[in-house]
Amino acid sequence: xxxxxxxxxxxxxxxxxxxxxxxxxxxxxxxxxxxxxxxxxxxxxxxxxxxxxxxxxxxxxxxxxxxxxxxxxxxxxxxxxxxxxxxxxxxxxxxxxxxxxxxxxxxxxxxxxxxxxxxxxxxxxxxxxxxxxxxxxxxxxxxxxxxxxxxxxxxxxxxxxxxxxxxxxxxxxxxxxxxxxxxxxxxxxxxxxxxxxxxxxxxxxxxxxxxxxxxxxxxxxxxxxxxxxxxxxxxxxxxxxxxxxxxxxxxxxxxxxxxxxxxxxxxxxxxxxxxxxx
Amino acid sequence: xxxxxxxxxxxxxxxxxxxxxxxxxxxxxxxxxxxxxxxxxxxxxxxxxxxxxxxxxxxxxxxxxxxxxxxxxxxxxxxxxxxxxxxxxxxxxxxxxxxxxxxxxxxxxxxxxxxxxxxxxxxxxxxxxxxxxxxxxxxxxxxxxxxxxxxxxxxxxxxxxxxxxxxxxxxxxxxxxxxxxxxxxxxxxxxxxxxxxxxxxxxxxxxxxxxxxxxxxxxxxxxxxxxxxxxxxxxxxxxxxxxxxxxxxxxxxxxxxxxxxxxxxxxxxxxxxxxxxx
Numbered sequence: 001x002x003x004x005x006x007x008x009x010x011x012x013x014x015x016x017x018x019x020x021x022x023x024x025x026x027x028x029x030x031x032x033x034x035x036x037x038x039x040x041x042x043x044x045x046x047x048x049x050x051x052x053x054x055x056x057x058x059x060x061x062x063x064x065x066x067x068x069x070x071x072x073x074x075x076x077x078x079x080x081x082x083x084x085x086x087x088x089x090x091x092x093x094x095x096x097x098x099x100x101x102x103x104x105x106x107x108x109x110x111x112x113x114x115x116x117x118x119x120x121x122x123x124x125x126x127x128x129x130x131x132x133x134x135x136x137x138x139x140x141x142x143x144x145x146x147x148x149x150x151x152x153x154x155x156x157x158x159x160x161x162x163x164x165x166x167x168x169x170x171x172x173x174x175x176x177x178x179x180x181x182x183x184x185x186x187x188x189x190x191x192x193x194x195x196x197x198x199x200x201x202x203x204x205x206x207x208x209x210x211x212x213x214x215x216x217x218x219x220x221x222x223x224x225x226x227x228x229x230x231x232x233x234x235x236x237x238x239x240x241x242x243x244x245x246x247x248x249x250x251x252x253x254x255x256x257x258x259x260x261x262x263x264x265x266x267x268x269x270x271x272x273x274x275x276x277x278x
Numbered sequence: 279x280x281x282x283x284x285x286x287x288x289x290x291x292x293x294x295x296x297x298x299x300x301x302x303x304x305x306x307x308x309x310x311x312x313x314x315x316x317x318x319x320x321x322x323x324x325x326x327x328x329x330x331x332x333x334x335x336x337x338x339x340x341x342x343x344x345x346x347x348x349x350x351x352x353x354x355x356x357x358x359x360x361x362x363x364x365x366x367x368x369x370x371x372x373x374x375x376x377x378x379x380x381x382x383x384x385x386x387x388x389x390x391x392x393x394x395x396x397x398x399x400x401x402x403x404x405x406x407x408x409x410x411x412x413x414x415x416x417x418x419x420x421x422x423x424x425x426x427x428x429x430x431x432x433x434x435x436x437x438x439x440x441x442x443x444x445x446x447x448x449x450x451x452x453x454x455x456x457x458x459x460x461x462x463x464x465x466x467x468x469x470x471x472x473x474x475x476x477x478x479x480x481x482x483x484x485x486x487x488x489x490x491x492x493x494x495x496x497x498x499x500x501x502x503x504x505x506x507x508x509x510x511x512x513x514x515x516x517x518x519x520x521x522x523x524x525x526x527x528x529x530x531x532x533x534x535x536x537x538x539x540x541x542x543x544x545x546x547x548x549x550x551x552x553x554x555x556x
Contacts, residue, residue, distance in 0.1 A: 011387075019542070019545075020539075020541045020542050020544070020545035021545060022304065022454075022541055022545070023304050023305055023308040026300065026301050026304045026305065027301055027304065027305045027375070030301040030355060030376075031376060031379050031380065031383060032383070034357065034376075034380060034383075034391035034392050034393065034394070035383065035387055035389055035391055035392070036392055037389070038387055038389070043552075044545075044548065044549070044552060046545045046546075046548075046549055047545070047546070047549070073383070073386060077308060079312065093382065093386050095379055095382060095383075097305070097379075098308075098309060098312075100378050101309050101373055101375075102309065102312065104371065104373060105309060105310070105312075105313065105351070105373075108351060108371050109289075109313055109316055111313055111315070111316070113312035113313055114312050114313070114314055115312065116312070129539060129540075132446070132540070133446055136445070136446050136449065137445075140421075140445070143418075167414070167415075167418070168410070168411055168414050168453070171414065171449055171453060172453060175446070175449060175450060175453060175540070176300075261298075261407060262407075262410070262453070263298045263300055264297070264298050266298070267297075267298035267299060267300070267322075267324045267325070268324075268325070270322065270324075271322070271324055271325070274321075274322065
């Protein structure tokens with residue numbers, strides 16, 4: 001670990017949980033994204049599910065506070081009161097993410113929460129788990145137009161030019177949402193023939209397009225094949241223009257992935273799928 | 279949409295956000311996992327980033343309240359006060375996830391939060407984004423021992439018998455954490471030779487093992503190749519025993535994926551990687 005300055009604008013942040021810590025981290029980083037100009041040093045402390053581990057976690061936080069010269073921020077989704085008490089006494093700003101909301105929910109449901117640890121990402125929901133795995137396998141088998149078989153069973157088929165973001169988006173949709181997302185490239189031959197690939201004609205209603213700014217596409221392709229015609233700005237411009245024209249002609253919904261995160265693209269697609277199902 | 283009963287134990291839950299809604303959903307479901315015996319009907323309302331969309335969201339919530347005969351729960355990560363005001367007036371239990379924590383953080387940082395919308399999953403951090411994409415591409419190229427090239431550049435290499443959960447875990451590590459996770463199968467030939475695959479000998483310190491209960495493995499394999507020798511319980515028992523013996527012999531850390539979610543397996547591996555780096 002490097003020596004660290006005790007600059008007010010640099011802070012250690014602990015994500016503390018009796019489970020994976022994903023909830024604490026997702027929520028904590030979202031909150032912190034509201035503060036600019038502060039450099040954060042994130043640290044995960046998952047599986048803090050016993051008094052012994054709570055003592056270790058408190059020690060870890062205290063050491064960090066001493067090293068930094070300023071107390072760390074702790075985002076906690078702990079639910080066990082004994083464990084919380086121990087960590088809360090360490091040198092930190094302790095933000096108890098759960099406690100504030102359990103009371104109103106208990107009131108609303110007229111029920112007591114279980115205060116059981118390690119609940120949120122436990123594999124309690126086998127059906128959801130199996131659905132995700134099936135979706136991941138489907139998306140892998142139908143990545144980049146690898147297989148035309150079974151496209152009718154896709155929930156969505158992403159189309160777009162090579163390197164427009166189809167693969168990561170498909171995998172994210174499968175992983176996060178259990179959606180069977182295939183993806184199929186639009187290639188120069190399709191543009192010459194001025195029609196969609198044959199395999200897609202019968203599943204047209206499942207298509208969703210991704211486009212990308214030619215300048216960004218050229219950058220991404222240069223990473224893969226430096227100085228190729230494939231990566232040249234001229235070629236990227238032509239392919240993107242053709243692909244967008246085709247999507248417009250075929251009435252395919254599409255968005256530009258250029259300034260969007262995988263999460264944002266996926267959320268937009270899910271919104272469309274939710275809407276279609278309703 | 280089906281007709282719904284107004285059973286107290288069935289509740290509509292809205293995840294409301296000016297961005298993707300992932301934070302609201304991750305956090306809300308974690309909280310709700312503390313309540314048992316309540317059937318939840320989750321609904322995402324992402325990208326509520328204008329007064330107009332706020333009015334639509336409030337309408338949507340009111341319609342649901344009427345249909346259900348009981349007010350929905352709303353988990354909100356909205357940050358704009360005008361938008362919040364509109365939605366808050368709809369027929370719901372409104373849980374403002376952000377507000378309670380922005381004040382203590384502002385105090386701690388001696389800074390005002392930006393209250394800017396759509397921050398948390400915006401592609402502001404291009405470096406993190408590129409790292410994730412590179413990791414996903416790496417994991418895809420090194421799935422199931424596809425390529426021995428470049429294994430030295432992996433952050434971690436998962437090993438285990440076929441269908442022990444290596445592929446989804448690798449992809450999750452890449453997608454969520456930007457970790458270059460390869461995976462390599464342990465196959466009967468390796469057990470006969472009683473040694474690790476040749477390609478892994480030089481990268482032994484990067485290996486992490488996944489095992490699985492033979493009964494669960496047989497189930498998963500039957501899905502893929504029904505009634506094959508590959509899927510038989512007898513064969514699964516033998517392969518798992520051999521793989522575990524090999525991992526013990528080679529001093530490879532491993533865990534059983536049987537009752538664990540992808541998130542839990544990944545968090546355990548990250549903990550090991552974090553520990554190694556420190």
